[in-house]
Each structure stands twice: as structure tokens, then as C-alpha cells.
Amino acid sequence: MTDLVQSENRRRHFLRLGVSVASGMVLPVGFNACSREEDDKITNKSLQTFVQPTMLEAKNGLLDVTLTASYLDTKLSGASPNQQFPVSLRAYGYDNQTPSYSGPTLVVRGGDQLRIKLVNNLPVNPPFVAFRDPTNYMKPNTMNLHTHGLHVFPGIYADKKDAKYGDYVVDPNYGGVIPQGDKRQYVYHLPKNHSAGPFYYHPQYHGSSAIQVASLMAGAILVRGAIDELPEMAQATELVFLFQAPYFANSKVPNNYGVKDGLLEKFAQIANHPTGHGLSHSNGYINAQPVLINGVRQPTIVMQSGEVQRWRFINTQVFNYLNLNLDDHVFHQYTTDGWGSSAYQEFPDTRQKDGRGVLLAAGNRSSVIVKAGRPGTYLLRSLPVKITQGNNPIILPGDVLATVIVVDAKKAGALTTAAPTATTIPAAPLPMTDYLKPITDEEFANAGGKKRSIIFNMISNEIKQNADSSFSAWNKAFTGLTEISSDTLESFKKNTAKVKDDLSKLIGMPIAGSVYIAPNPVPKYEYELQASNTIIQNIILGDVEEWTIFNCNNLSHVFHIHVNPMFITRINGTSIKPYWCDTVALPAGGTALEPKSITFRMRFDDFTGPYVMHCQMLQHSDLGMIQRVTVVPS
Template sequence: MKSEFKRRHFLRMSATLASGIAVPASFTACSREEEATPATPKQTFVQPTMLEAKNGLLDVTLTASYLNTKLAGDDSSKQYPVSLRAYGYDNQGPSYSGPTLVVKGGDQLRIKLVNNLPVNPPFMALRDPTNYMKPNTTNLHVHGLHVYPGIYSDRKPLEYGDYVVDPNIGGVLPNGDSRQYVYQIPKDHPEGPFYYHPQYHGSSAIQAASLMSGAIMVRGPVDDLPEMSQAEELIFLFQAPYFASSQISNNYGVKDGLLEKFAQIANHPTGHGVHSSNQDYVDTQPVLINGVRQPTIVMQSGEVQRWRFINTQVFNYLNLSLDGHTLNQYTTDGWGSSTYQEYPDARQKNGKGILLAAGNRSSVLMKAGEPGTYLLRSLPVKIAQGKQTAILPGDVLAKIVVIDSKKVMALPPTPLPISTFLKPITDQEFASAGGKKRSIIFNMVGNDNLDPSRNEPSAIEKATASATVIASEITESAKKGIALVKAEISKVTGKPIEGSKYFPPFVFPTYDYQLQAANIIIQNVILGAIEEWTIFNCNSIAHAFHIHVNPMFITKINGAPINPYWCDTVSLPVGGTPEMPTSVTFRIRFTDFVGPYILHSQMLQYSDLGMVQRVTVVPA
């Protein structure tokens, strides 16, 4: 019911996420824009459709199909025709996001997934190195939810929990196949934001990098607080859909507006569109919120709103900050806290805002201040540091227009109620459970370390690659020549000229897309176990680690104790090497559910390539 430093060297270069980095001049302006606030501002923020459980049940049909529409790029005034995979629900056609599903502890969530995507391209004897797996075979993952991960084999027809370990012959096939998912939400499930997206191994990135995601809100006692229930709730699905464009140098033969080749997102994982002249900054995909580029939110001075941030991007981080205001965070991912963690305007705080890796979520309360126009930004984020630094450039995500008002609202007083499910895992509890520890290695290896006898390209592939390289070199040579001419003119005139400096392109490693199976390594665990795991990052890049079903109680970063907190997705510190890896240590309770699920990089391109392991929980 409802209500070119070399691509192949990038992953081996040395790289910590910046807790504070130099912020460009464009991000150090005064807190409030100088432009006049319009007399009647128009809100362009679009809220996804909300479907709420009634009498303990939410039953919905999601349909995967293509959405033909227009999306904005970096410039919000310019629209591009696209045809991308998206979700519709019940009798509604596909849209910019799936509906928001609202449940509470004890409810049952039923999702029937219907795959109306077209049949997969035929398997070619001469494999196309730019394509990968089955782009239109799919399944469904409820990211972060603590629910049963197996198959209800005693039910006819079969019903599925959060089951994502489909073999290559499995999954929800295109052209009309369907699967019934059933999630029984535990009564003590913590409240907060979660989300759903595809997790079919080998195809998750290409589907999630379209528009296939939607929010899940789990309600609880904190939502019933008077001050909380009076605050308007806004759902922010941060999206960065990838698609071919005439402005991109290499679309691998894909027509404008389409995402059909794995190489489109694997060889350029941060995307295209948001540029910077700084040589350490990489190009990034423009961020949309619920399908809209840089929407406007209208608030009254003194008003409190609760914002649910969900980073659905398949690779990039966000570093969230609001001009002139404090974001009061009360959940990390979907896991609550009894107190607020305050994030004031980060431009005044060494550029450190709310850091969201791919898959991370956050709940914040924001109280509007003086009338004016303010910007919600993602400030620059360092994602690699070593032989060459890589920084995601800053971006403006939304505009908040505060109008004059006598409204007086307050934040809910602390301590906030949190579920007993989130009680800390103490040294005593861990020791009494046996003190078992495990180590997991994250290490992405580029082509130059693979056996060339297994990866020899065809003559056609070699010729195509050579032509592409030559064309790229000619383009870069021309750019360099123009920059030199401008530099000479600047010397003569004594005036600076834009474009008088040449910065070589920063590029990522390429792969030949040899798939590692999702179950090649299995971590077997006994139900009821309490263990301590350390995830070692052997790469310079800041991998995002995610484990299904059970959340993590983070206790150490690089071996040093921290103030512990709960999450289900965590950034691994950058700067790792095989000789000196960085690390995150957490404790975890394997409670309630047996069955198979996975741990993986939430940078889904890397997960599809093989940065994934299976976890199998067996009865005690």
C-alpha cells in the first residue's frame, strides 16, 4: 500500500583525503551573494514522489526502462537530449529518480522489479574492449538497510531479500523479466536515509551512472519529536549521470546522449564538464539534485528544515558547505547520533565540510539566517596525492534564497533518541566474543602489471588506439602552442591573458576489462559473531568501502584510535602503496541474518572490475 601523466600509473601513485586544502579565490567570496534577492523568488527544487507504508506495508512496482529527456550540464541554462536508464513506479513512466520509499521499524517493504530495458547486445567472438558484461541485466540493492540478504526458497514463486550475488547466468533479464523483493524492516532498525540502486556485478556502474536510484527513509522516534516533525524535509539525491556528448573527446562510438560503453565511465571515472585551470584539478561530472542542476530553495528567516543528503554518484566525493550557515548533522549514513555534529561555513574552516564518498548519506538540520541568497557548495576535495595530486574542483550545487520573516523555529534539543541497535562495541564485548580479527586488501592493478599474453589487442584495436593517441597528441600540441603565443603577447603588453598557461590533461588508467568474479574470495562468518576488520588501501586513490547488511563501528584510521562512529560506507585514506598501505579499522556485529552478501568499493567502476568479495554468514 502507498500513501596525462600516464593513465596506468594513477592507481599506484602515493595519495589522505584533504581535511583542509587551499580554496580557490572563487570560493572565498563573502558569505552572501551581493545580488539583490528577488521580491518573489521561485523555488525550483524538485522533491521526488514519496510513497509511505500504511498499516505496516509498502508494496510498489519499480520498472527499469529508458528515459528520453533533457539534462543540464555544467551550465544550468543549457540542456542536452539524453536517453538513459531510469526507474518508473506502478503505472508511472520513468523519471529523474525513483520514488522515495518511506517505512518504519516493523514494516514490510515489497518491491517488484520489472526489467523493460532492451535485450543485451549479442556476445561477439571478437570482444569489443570498450563494452562490458550485460549492460541491461539488472537486480536491486537496498543500500545500508539491515535486512535479510538471501532468497526465500520456500515461497512460490521465489521471493528475494537484499540478494545481489547473482551469477553471470542470473539476474533480472531485460525485455520483461521480473523479480519480487521482500524486506522485513526490524523493529529496532535505526532511522535515517538509505537508498536503492542496481548491483548486478559487472553492470552496476553503467546503470547507476544513468538515473537508476531512489531514496528510502526509515522513520523512528527522532522523527516524532515536535521540532523535527515541524521542519520541512527535503530529499537531496546528488546525481551525476554520464552520457556521450560532442564536447567530449572520446565517446567510444556512442551516440550523443547515451551511456552504452563501460569505457565511458571506466576510463574517465570522474567525468566531464566541470573544469579548472589548476593543473592538480581533474575534470568532473556536473552534479544534479533530483534531476535539476543548481535548483533554488526558498526559506523564511528563522525557519528550520531537515535535509537528507544522499550521494548516488558512482565515483566522486562531495564536500558540502552552506554559505553563512551551520549544517547540524544528526545521522552519518542512516545511523543516528544523540548529539549534533556542527559544520559551519567550511570556507572559513580550511575547506572541510560534510564529506560524502560515493554511497554516503547524511541528515542535517539547517536554520535559515538573515534574508539573502546563499550557495550550497561542494568545496574542492583531494582524492589522490603522490607522484601527482588529483583534486575534484568545487561546484555550486544549489541556491538558497532566504526571505524576511518573523518565523521562530528551534532545533530539537539533545540528546536525540537513537536505537539500542547502535550501542557501541566495547573492548569487553569484543574480547568476550573471541576477539577475531581479519584483514581485507584493496589494490587495483593497471594493465602494465597484467600478463600481456592474455590481453593482446587485435590489429584493429591497435590501429584505433594509435589513431586516438595521435589525434589527442595533435590537440594537446595545438593547445600548448596557443598558450605559448598568448604568454608571449602577455609579456609584450604587460597584461595577463587567460589561457596563457598550458596544463597537461590529468588522465586515469585504462583497463582491458577482465572481470573478476564477485565470489572469488569469500569471508565466512558465524551468525552472532563480533569481529574487528582492518581494510588496507594499497592505492593512492581514496577508495570508498561499503559492506552490505550490517553497519560498521569505525574505531581507527591508519591504526590510530578515533572517536568511534557508525556507518555503512567509509572513505579509505588516500596515499596507500602496496608497501605502506593506509587503513580503516572497524568492529562489526553479524546479527539477525544468515546468507550471502558482499563488501566492495562503492566506486562502482572498480567494484565491477573486481574490487569486491563475498561475505557468507552461516548459522551458529
């Protein structure tokens, strides 16, 4: 173990919940959470291995922090907590601290100012060459910063002597925070009526966001509000769950594209196998990346029977969904993303029912209240998730994410002098910000009733006419067509591609069909990047509009728009009970002739400037599933 990792763990602490914790250093790698579902004998040596990220809280209306991007050399668990891999991945440190498994949690309130200085200490980008490696990016170490979901100014402050940035992510190809010491000062002024809930920050430099977030570059933002001042909320222990799925080269991965073990350096590592590797792909499930929580694989959480806690779920994965379920317990959800509700949505144990838990697409968040039941051992799971429709649907496998040990409250009280635990779930209706007033038909009509349609569709590039192109493999996989897998045919296709590839190298020009794509239900791309400002939606400040997002693919893409939350009103043209969010999974199973859709209304209030909307499956965003939004003064 390196000195860096030991230093990191010395400053981390473990929550003591109802039982004393065994003495000694506990590292956030290699801990094997109990997978048995029968009751365990709990002693005063029971360990809580859940690691809470460092919390930095605003004081007197200001939180000022420096985030430094550099490599973290450590070990991470694979699918089994006992299976550890040495890695060197991009990560955030803060102020004078070394990089860690997640960025610090930034705690602010409506009306506060959040200042983040971003320092890029990553090494220089690979040199640009005329015939560059098509499996790699040109600028994997150039970055910027996005505060995912926050309703804040997205531009550059023009009235400052030294440049200061809001939630600005539309850097041109020559911009961004470049490696080896470049800096940028971000300043976010939160409106006083900002919604209270969980948000998060991550890089959003077009073309490199996926490879950076698929390392360890993310951290939570908690916005406090009236709901946090409820006595029952304030007394309850609060846990932040950053669900991570770091990708890196190792001997278990079929193709690492020449990347050394423990590194994530080429886009092909996450684009050619976007769901990842490591979890079972048998029984119709596709292989998937194992999930960590704050750097720990399958941590243990200790609660007292009858205790109430509030959990903040943040899915920082770059592609995969989560379907969260706690054995024999109920999740009482009170925020969708960071946007609150006056009433709870109940999610009981659904293993024996419809299998639908708290569904989090990439970028989604949720706040839930959990009340511990009888003493025993329970599992926090992600249940299987179908992410495509068609004859051969892609299903992400289930996974055990954490173990929850519930101890008898009376016995636990005899073992500890800890403060009393919360035992009451706050009563509804819950307080909400006035920013979340429903957008009525009358308000929409009075604002002009403008409607827009946005199409999400994986389309081909200049070699689209060739049936053997890489996009053809993608299209076949997600339209449910039967793949031809004859050994004879595949051998012919492979040999033909090799001949074309050799000829392509001789003449110095690409030839259609020069890449052999084996039958596989996940996409393989031609790496041509579309600029983030190819299409611009121009909007007048103060407008209220209705947008319909059409999905023309069998895959359930994930739509995210910066700055403003969405008031979802219809799915596939059918009215639903409206709700607020900023990231939404599009219905799967669409085609160009019969697309699926989500319809929402949106207020373009408070801020002018340029920002983006894109697929939160960041591989797709980097490849061009992104558009610019520009709000101009009225």
C-alpha cells in the same frame, strides 16, 4: 519536449516555503540558479525550483511498490543550467507512472515490510561475440536491486512457493533480472530497532552496476523512528537531496566510443574518465561531472529567516566525492549514512578555514538541520576535494549545487497563508535505536576476538609485465610518479602500439602494449571482469569481529559492506572517537609496502546468507574490487 516529460512534470509539485510561487509549469531542466552572493530583492514571484521526489509511505506496516526500469527520453543540464542536452538514459518508473529523474522516495519504519517488484523493460543486451568490444559490457541491461545500508535479510526466501528475494545481489553471470519484461519480487522485513535515517536503492548486478547507476537509477529510502516524532523534527520541512551525476555522450566529451549523443551504452564512457567531464579542470583541478539534485542543475530553495529545515543528503554518484558547505550557515549533522548519533556534529561555513565540509564519498548519506539566517542569497557548494595523495594529487573542483534564498519572515508571512514554519533546532541528546550500542572491548573479547584483514589494491592483469600496459598508466597516476610526456617519446609509443594492434588483429590474439595510453591522471582499464564470488569471507551468525581494510593505492577508495553497519574505531592504526556508518572513504596515499587503513568492529546479527563488500566507486567494483560475505548459522 516530449509528452512523457510533460506528463512527468504535471505530477511533480513545488514546495511553497514562505512566499507564493509564480504560476505556470516549471520544468526541472534549464533553470539558472542565482550565482550572485549579494542580497537579492525578493518578491512574491520568487521561484523555488527544488523538486522533491515523490514520497510513498508505508501504511499499516506495509509499503508495496512496483519499480519498472526503462529508458527516459528527456533533457538534462550540463555544467551550465542553460546548457541542455537531449538524453535517453535508464531510469525507474513506479506503479503505473512513467520513468522519472529519480525513483520515488520510499518511507518506512522499523518493523515494517517493504515489498518491491522489479520489472525490467530495458531492451535486450548486445549479442555476445567471441571477440567482443572491450569497451563495452556483455550485459548492460541485466539488473537486480540493492537497498544500500538497510539491515535486512540478504538471501532468497526458501519457504515460498514463488521465489522471493531479500537484498540479494550475488546473481551468477546467467542470473539477474533480464531485459524485456523479466520480474523479481523483493521483500524486506525491517527489524523493529532499525536505525532511523536516509538510505537508498540502486542496481548492483556485478559488471553493470556502474553504467546503470551513472544513468538515473537510484531512489531514496527514509526509515522513520523516534527522532522523527520529536515535535521540532515533525514540524520542520524535510527535503531529500539525491545528488546525481549522469554520464552520457555529447559533443563536449573528447571520446564517446561510437555512442550516439545522449546515450550511456559503453563502460569506457565512465571507466576511462571516471571523474567525468564538464567542470573546470584548470588551476590543478581534474575535470568532473556536473551534479544535479533530483534531476535539476543548481535549483533554488526558498526559506524564511529563522526557519529550521532538515535536509537528507544522498550521494548517488558512481565515483566522485562531495564536500558540502552552505555560505554563512551551519549544518547540524545528526546521522552519518543512515546511522544516528545522540549529539550533533557541527559544520559551519568553512570556506575561509580548513575547507572541510560535510564530506560524502560515493554512497555516503547525511542528515542535517539547517536554520536560515538573515535575508539574502546563499550558495550550497561542494568545495574542492583531494582524492589522491602524491606528487601530482587529483583534486575535484568546487561546484555550486543550489541557491538558497532567505526571505524576511515578517514580509513572507504577509504574502502567504502557509502553515507556520519550524524555528527551533531539536535539543540533544537525540533518541537512538538500541541497535547502535557501542561494541566494547569486553563484548569483542567475549565473542572470540576474531580479526580479519582485507586489502584494496588495483592490480594488473595478464599483461602486467609490459610497462606500457593500461594498468601502468593507472599505477603511475596514483603513485605520484612523473609522467613522461615528451612529444617524441609519445609519438614512438603511439606508433609502436598501432603496429602491435594490427598484428594482434591478424593473428587473432592479444599482444601486450597494443593499446596506446596518452599521459592522463585517470585510469584506463583492460576490461576483464572478476567474478563477485572469487573470495568468500565465511562468518558464523552472532559473531562480533574486527576488520582492518588496507588501501594500497594513492586513490581514496570507498569501502561499503552490505547488511551490517560498521563501528569505526581506528584510522591508520590510531584510535578515534568511534562512530557508525555503512560506507567509508579509505585514507589515500597507501602503497603495497605502507598501506593506509580503516579498522572497524561489526556484529553479524539477525541474518544469514550471502552478500558482498566492495568499492563503492562502482567502476572498481564491476572490475573486480569486490568480495563475497557468507553468514552461516551457528
